[in-house]
Structures are given as C-alpha cells and as structure tokens.
Amino acid sequence: MPDTMTKLAYQALQQGKSYFGLAHKTVSTQVMQAVNPPKDVQTTPLDIKSLQLLQQRMSALLERDWQDAEAGIYPKELLFDNPWDDFFRFYPLVCLDLPNIWDRFNQGSHQTFADDIDTAGYPKYYLQNFHHQTNGYLSDMSANLYDLQVEILFNGTADPMRRRILAPLKQGLTTAGITEGAKVLDVACGTGRTLSMIREALPKASLYGVDLSPTYLRKANETLTAQPGVLPQLIQANGESLPFIDNYFDGVVSVFLFHELPAVARQNVINEMYRVVKPGGTVVLCDSIQRLDSPEFEAAMENFPTMFHEPYYRHYTTDDLNLRMTDAGFEEVSNQIHFMSKYWVARKPAVA
Numbered sequence: 001m002p003d004t005m006t007k008l009a010y011q012a013l014q015q016g017k018s019y020f021g022l023a024h025k026t027v028s029t030q031v032m033q034a035v036n037p038p039k040d041v042q043t044t045p046l047d048i049k050s051l052q053l054l055q056q057r058m059s060a061l062l063e064r065d066w067q068d069a070e071a072g073i074y075p076k077e078l079l080f081d082n083p084w085d086d087f088f089r090f091y092p093l094v095c096l097d098l099p100n101i102w103d104r105f106n107q108g109s110h111q112t113f114a115d116d117i118d119t120a121g122y123p124k125y126y127l128q129n130f131h132h133q134t135n136g137y138l139s140d141m142s143a144n145l146y147d148l149q150v151e152i153l154f155n156g157t158a159d160p161m162r163r164r165i166l167a168p169l170k171q172g173l174t175t176a177g178i179t180e181g182a183k184v185l186d187v188a189c190g191t192g193r194t195l196s197m198i199r200e201a202l203p204k205a206s207l208y209g210v211d212l213s214p215t216y217l218r219k220a221n222e223t224l225t226a227q228p229g230v231l232p233q234l235i236q237a238n239g240e241s242l243p244f245i246d247n248y249f250d251g252v253v254s255v256f257l258f259h260e261l262p263a264v265a266r267q268n269v270i271n272e273m274y275r276v277v278k279p280g281g282t283v284v285l286c287d288s289i290q291r292l293d294s295p296e297f298e299a300a301m302e303n304f305p306t307m308f309h310e311p312y313y314r315h316y317t318t319d320d321l322n323l324r325m326t327d328a329g330f331e332e333v334s335n336q337i338h339f340m341s342k343y344w345v346a347r348k349p350a351v352a
C-alpha cells in the first residue's frame with residue numbers, strides 16, 4: 001500500500017476508535033443515569049478551550065506516532081496492531097460488568113475481592129478496585145477486559161501514548177553504543193502491550209517484564225506467545241524490590257504505573273530502577289500529565305480520580321518525579337508531553 005494510503009488507513013482506524021470510545025462512554029453514562037445514578041458526585045465540565053486543546057493534542061500525538069513509524073523507529077504494522085479477537089470476545093463482558101462497577105461506585109466500596117481470590121502477600125496499597133475494576137488486578141476476567149477498558153477511556157490513544165517510549169529508549173541505547181542484544185525491562189508490564197511494541201522496535205533485544213498481578217502476567221504470556229518473536233521473561237514481582245542483580249539492564253521502562261503508587265512506593269521503584277540499570281543505561285517512564293506542567297487540564301485531572309477509583313492520583317499529579325529521579329542518582333532527566341501523558345527520560349551516570 002502506498003504511504004499516503006497507509007497513513008489514511010491509520011487515521012481512519014484511529015478516528016473509528018475515537019468515535020467508538022466516545023459513543024461507549026456517552027451511552028453507558030446515560031444508562032447509568034437512568035438505572036443507578038451516581039450519588040453526591042461533583043465533577044467540573046471541561047470548557048470549550050480545553051476540549052479544543054485536547055483535540056489538538058490528540059491529533060499531534062497521532063501525527064507523531066505516524067512520523068516515528070516513518071522514521072523507522074518501529075514498523076508501520078504496529079500502528080494497526082489491534083487485539084480484534086479480544087475486542088469481539090470481551091467487549092460484551094465490558095458492558096455486562098458495568099452494573100457491578102456502578103454499584104461499587106455508589107457504595108464507595110473500593111477494596112472488594114471475590115472469596116476465591118488470594119489477596120495474601122500483596123502490598124496494602126495494591127489491594128484496590130482501581131478504576132472500580134471487578135477484583136482489581138487479581139482476576140483473569142480483569143486481565144481480559146483491561147486493555148479494552150483503557151482503549152475506551154483514552155478514545156483509542158493508549159497504544160500511541162505507550163509507543164512514545166520507543167524513540168527515547170532506542171535513542172538512549174544508541175547513545176550508550178548498544179546496537180543489538182540490549183536487555184530491557186518493563187516494570188508493571190500488565191498484559192504485555194508495551195513489551196510487544198518493544199519487541200517489534202528492538203527484535204534482537206532480550207526482554208523482561210515484571211508485574212504484581214499473576215493474572216495479568218498470564219494474559220501477557222498468552223498474547224506474547226501467540227505473536228512471533230522471542231518470548232520475554234515474565235516474573236511476578238513488586239517494582240519496589242526487583243528480582244535482578246545490580247547493573248543488569250541497558251534500558252528500563254514503565255507505563256501507567258506511577259499514578260497507582262503511593263509516594264513512598266514511587267521513590268522505591270525509581271531507586272530500584274536505578275539499581276538494576278547499567279551505568280550509561282536509560283530509563284523511560286510514561287504516565288499521566290501532572291498539575292505541575294499541564295494546569296490547563298486542571299479540571300480533567302480533578303475529575304479523573306472522582307469518577308475512577310484512583311486513590312494516589314491526586315498526590316501523583318503534584319509529585320516532582322524529576323526530583324525523585326535525581327535523588328535516586330539519575331542525570332540528564334528530561335520530560336515530554338504527548339496528549340494526556342507525560343514522559344521522563346533519564347540516564348544512569350556512566351562509570352568515569
């Protein structure tokens with residue numbers, strides 16, 4: 001397919017995802033208002049200027065996604081990588097689960113797990129129904145629905161936002177003189193979306209993923225096994241205490257983790273990333289924008305934890321992760337913003 005056609009196809013796919021996400025949210029909100037209206041919830045509607053800015057930033061994100069693919073940072077096929085099987089299998093279940101979510105929302109019940117789920121051994125801060133998810137991160141069903149729920153939340157831009165870690169990661173490896181066979185770790189790899197992108201961008205790399213959720217790791221294993229390429233090593237572990245020796249990885253990444261951690265855990269994870277990355281190695285983090293850099297989206301950042309159960313988000317939006325990274329020992333900490341995500345790129349000092 002000529003490039004203009006490919007670009008048009010990509011734009012059409014994203015447009016479709018965006019309309020789908022908006023339609024899903026509009027219809028589900030109307031049904032919720034009719035059958036189980038939320039009690040005592042105060043949210044601030046976004047003004048027209050913020051909505052226009054959001055639209056501009058989304059277009060800029062998609063343009064950047066295309067440009068990075070054109071520049072060969074990852075293959076263009078990645079732009080079309082969509083788990084359609086999962087969509088058709090699990091979208092009806094996403095809808096069927098909504099009444100449970102509304103019930104928990106209205107009852108303010110945020111730490112509810114089915115009796116057959118073993119909650120022993122996890123940090124207390126983790127045992128939450130984040131986003132009002134049924135059984136938090138601890139059931140197979142949650143793992144099956146998660147990617148779809150996130151895509152709907154972000155109107156189809158979750159993957160383009162994840163892909164923004166690939167350019168700085170590759171750049172960092174090149175600067176360190178690593179051309180092949182890099183060792184790269186994804187902390188809180190969830191269902192493996194980011195690992196599968198890194199595998200496309202760095203086909204010769206040895207990949208590792210850790211996550212606290214055994215069911216998300218099982219899902220990641222299933223998905224990554226079904227696709228070609230060397231299988232990443234997946235390990236159940238807490239990012240605060242990584243099961244690796246010092247100075248082992250050339251690159252460490254993490255996507256959408258830090259807003260779900262309390263402050264102390266955020267610092268512990270950053271310290272651990274510093275420990276396991278080699279001198280001269282690169283760390284790239286991606287998470288929500290913050291009040292520090294995006295005051296124009298104050299209302300959106302205020303509404304998010306009100307509507308979705310995100311107990312650590314408000315503090316996260318004011319937390320200076322640049323400072324946390326330099327405190328850990330990183331240097332050359334820089335930031336980027338793409339749509340609703342912020343990125344931290346940092347280097348561990350090379351040994352003199």
Ligand SMILES: C[S@@+](CC[C@H](N)C(=O)[O-])C[C@H]1O[C@@H](n2cnc3c(N)ncnc32)[C@H](O)[C@@H]1O
Nearest residue numbers: 137188189190211212213216237238239255256
């Ligand atoms: C919002 S999800 C992000 C998952 C994935 N990185 C993505 O891009 O979708 C947060 C993930 O962090 C994991 N998690 C939360 N706290 C953790 C911790 N202390 N150590 C390891 N994983 C953790 C959860 O199990 C979940 O998979």
